[in-house]
Amino acid sequence: MKKVFFMLVCMAMSISMAHAQATVQKHDVVYDVCDVLPEFPGGMGELMKFMMENIHYPKEAVKQQLEGRVVVSFIVEKNGELNDISVVKPCHPLLDEESLRLVRSMPKWKPGSHEGKPVRVSFSLPVMFRLK
Secondary structure: OOOEEOOOOOOEOOOOOOOOOOEEEOOEEEEOOOOEOOEOOOOHHHHHHHHHHHOOOOHHHHHOOOOEEEEEEEEEOOOOOEEEEEEEEOOOHHHHHHHHHHHHOOOOOEOEEEOOEEEEEEEEEEEEEEEO
16 A cells, blocks of 8 residues: 655745725624744744644545545634635645645644734645655
8 A cells, every 4th residue: 555645835924015905894804924033833844743643635635546646724812713714826626625634623723913912814725735
């Protein structure tokens, strides 16, 4: 049986002007960029570890030899919860659904802040699926 691995692509954040590019949603501002970005508990290394330990390469995707990258977008709320989780760059429905399941299972993040106050921040996370 083949060993199944996946790789993470470095995290992607939209780069834009912090103040001018903020968008209004649910009567509160959602920042694309802020003074302090949101962070997975323990940082990037812990995020990768969490993903490697919790991702489940779908059996049917292995059978079909499916590989690729899915980009999932979400909002890190002021309290660290993840909301509005969606696929912004799909690959295949099986891989897309697993990426959504993985992000939905994440613990609360350390929220981002702007001018010393917690803010809602839009975040994009690429998930790479590779068979080896």
